[in-house]
Amino acid sequence: MTPVKRFYCQSYLLELFEPKQIFSQLTLSFDSNIRPHPNVLQVLGVSTDGPSPAIIMEYCPGGSLDLLIFDKSKPITPEYQFRLILGIARGMLHLHKNNIVHRDLAARNILVS
Secondary structure (H helix, E strand, O other): OOOEEEOOOOHHHHHHOOHHHHHHHHHHHHOOOOOOOOOOOOEEEEEOOOOOOEEEEOOOOOOEHHHHHHOOOOOOOHHHHHHHHHHHHHHHHHHHHOOOOOOOOOHHHOEOO
């Protein structure tokens, strides 16, 4: 299974551009020469087929951090919390060193392997 992130363009963007025009720019961005990093998901591709564009990313079986936090059946130890925080910080540092700004860092957007 490959995860897909769907994008829903704001109506004002659709008045100015076709979705394929918007995502052709994203495709160019994803073709940058950023080195892989263990704390950053690899983008496998971009699709503009279908009703909404999508980004195809590597699979993370642990799901999102927000679901992990609220799942009371899986307690998170302080050691695991530290490893999560350190991984997030390392991933963000890698992005920033490559002049990439995440813009939506939130528990729902952090995937756990």
